[in-house]
Amino acid sequence: MALNLFNTLSRSVQTFAPLDPHGLKVGMYCCGPTVYDYAHIGNWRTFVFADLVRRLLEFNGYQVTHVMNITDVEDKIIKRVREQATTLPLFTGQYETAFLDDLRALGCREPHQKPRATEHIPQIIALIEKLLARGIAYQAPDGSVYFSIDKYRGCGYLYGQLLKLNFDEMRAGERVKSDEYAKESIADFALWKTRVPEDGSVYWPSPFGDGRPGWHIECSAMSTSILGDTFDLHLGGEDLVFPHHEDEIAQSEGATGKPFVKFWLHGAHLLVEGKKMSKSLGNYFTLRDLQAKGYTGREVRYLLLSAHYRETFNFTLEGLAGAKSALARIDECVAKLRELAAGTVASPDAELVTAFQAALNEDLNISAAWGTVFEWVRRTNRALAENSLLVAEAASALAAWEKINAVLGIGLAAEAEAPPELTALIIERQNARKNKDFKRSDEIRDQLKAQGWVIEDSPKGQRLKKL
Ligand code: AMP
Ligand code: ZN
Numbered sequence: 256m257a258l259n260l261f262n263t264l265s266r267s268v269q270t271f272a273p274l275d276p277h278g279l280k281v282g283m284y285c286c287g288p289t290v291y292d293y294a295h296i297g298n299w300r301t302f303v304f305a306d307l308v309r310r311l312l313e314f315n316g317y318q319v320t321h322v323m324n325i326t327d328v329e330d331k332i333i334k335r336v337r338e339q340a341t342t343l344p345l346f347t348g349q350y351e352t353a354f355l356d357d358l359r360a361l362g363c364r365e366p367h368q369k370p371r372a373t374e375h376i377p378q379i380i381a382l383i384e385k386l387l388a389r390g391i392a393y394q395a396p397d398g399s400v401y402f403s404i405d406k407y408r409g410c411g412y413l414y415g416q417l418l419k420l421n422f423d424e425m426r427a428g429e430r431v432k433s434d435e436y437a438k439e440s441i442a443d444f445a446l447w448k449t450r451v452p453e454d455g456s457v458y459w460p461s462p463f464g465d466g467r468p469g470w471h472i473e474c475s476a477m478s479t480s481i482l483g484d485t486f487d488l489h490l491g492g493e494d495l496v497f498p499h500h501e502d503e504i505a506q507s508e509g510a511t512g513k514p515f516v517k518f519w520l521h522g523a524h525l526l527v528e529g530k531k532m533s534k535s536l537g538n539y540f541t542l543r544d545l546q547a548k549g550y551t552g553r554e555v556r557y558l559l560l561s562a563h564y565r566e567t568f569n570f571t572l573e574g575l576a577g578a579k580s581a582l583a584r585i586d587e588c589v590a591k592l593r594e595l596a597a598g599t600v601a602s603p604d605a606e607l608v609t610a611f612q613a614a615l616n617e618d619l620n621i622s623a624a625w626g627t628v629f630e631w632v633r634r635t636n637r638a639l640a641e642n643s644l645l646v647a648e649a650a651s652a653l654a655a656w657e658k659i660n661a662v663l664g665i666g667l668a669a670e671a672e673a674p675p676e677l678t679a680l681i682i683e684r685q686n687a688r689k690n691k692d693f694k695r696s697d698e699i700r701d702q703l704k705a706q707g708w709v710i711e712d713s714p715k716g717q718r719l720k721k722l
Pocket of ligand 1: 286287288289290296297298299300301491492493494495522523524525526531532533
């Protein structure tokens with residue numbers, strides 16, 4: 256089944272095919288967090304979207320290498336390190352740990368590699384040296400190294416691949432040292448920022464003098480050093496299209512002379528009352544804020560996955576309450592199916608899985624995918640109420656749900672979240688009860704309790720719940 260994705264590079268939906276001649280391996284890079292604070296759930300919308308893309312690729316049989324960098328040195332970080340009179344690793348370490356905790360709470364598969372910018376300084380320097388050698392970069396009088404857009408274009412490259420740029424109207428011809436700027440001020444941007452007193456102890460020696468990398472070159476160096484000069488997929492939020500991603504293309508293609516990335520995918524913003532959720536507007540929630548209100552990571556994940564990735568949507572607490580009840584409907588249905596199937600193994604309901612996959616393979620049509628899931632829940636509930644569902648059918652539906660859930664990653668109800676090592680115990684207890692060995696059955700109950708799980712017996716079987 257073809258997987259179609261909207262490629263920002265071509266502004267069209269294209270059928271995905273990996274660069275790998277065997278059609279198996281896929282390299283995917285998603286710009287990771289800037290660890291200067293807790294990530295807000297707008298940021299999480301982008302990372303959960305990247306996780307969905309990865310899971311869908313894996314579902315389609317690809318062997319994915321998922322790279323997500325940690326931006327642990329840039330302008331905002333240095334400012335805070337200075338303000339808080341701390342050190343770079345101490346400051347960024349706490350937010351990196353928090354980020355990875357949240358990543359797990361939101362049910363994201365851990366990226367295979369999580370390179371830190373500060374651990375790729377030699378690769379960054381090497382890339383800048385290549386650009387200097389090709390005459391596309393130059394050192395300014397203050398010692399900082401800049402990317403020359405004129406020289407780059409003079410070599411026949413296109414600056415403005417992801418979006419149309421009007422140079423006649425916009426090119427001011429000056430340089431920009433800050434990592435963030437708007438397309439109205441297209442300018443030569445900093446690759447290496449020479450050391451200034453405000454940087455404190457945050458600097459590295461280099462052939463161009465002491466200093467630190469610009470944000471854009473960090474991603475070019477980390478992505479190509481891990482995934483190669485050309486790789487399959489690059490993702491991020493839509494605000495990264497310009498300048499960050501355009502600059503990544505310019506640096507990478509300018510240095511290697513090869514195409515950088517085949518597919519660019521950008522996720523739309525999460526809004527609050529029509530405005531982008533952002534730190535600067537102060538209109539944000541972190542995952543922790545929502546957990547403190549009694550919501551779980553999987554409920555937040557469900558909400559973030561409820562809209563198509565290329566459409567903005569408004570975050571509201573009512574929306575989150577809706578996510579909670581939608582998940583409860585799925586959980587209840589799955590719990591009833593489990594009771595009926597009582598451990599029976601069956602092959603997945605192929606029709607259900609195919610319909611779900613077909614929806615997501617169409618540029619991640621999540622509304623159609625959820626439509627398939629909820630239609631299935633409705634049909635199942637009706638059949639259960641009518642007592643017309645066979646044990647084998649329940650088992651087949653459960654097997655299909657497992658496959659679907661491997662893509663959605665919304666986990667299972669608490670009763671099924673028991674670690675795999677407990678499954679053997681549960682089955683043993685089931686058999687003990689069948690054989691009227693209540694002594695063993697009680698022993699296992701106590702053993703499970705000691706591990707934080709309570710087991711409930713019903714005429715239809717056992718149910719495990721977290722204490
Ligand atoms: P940062 O940590 O600021 O570098 O941002 C991490 C990711 O979050 C980037 O891919 C941004 O594009 C993305 N992002 C920032 N704000 C939002 C938002 N309101 N909605 C969706 N993604 C966002
Ligand atoms: Zn990046």
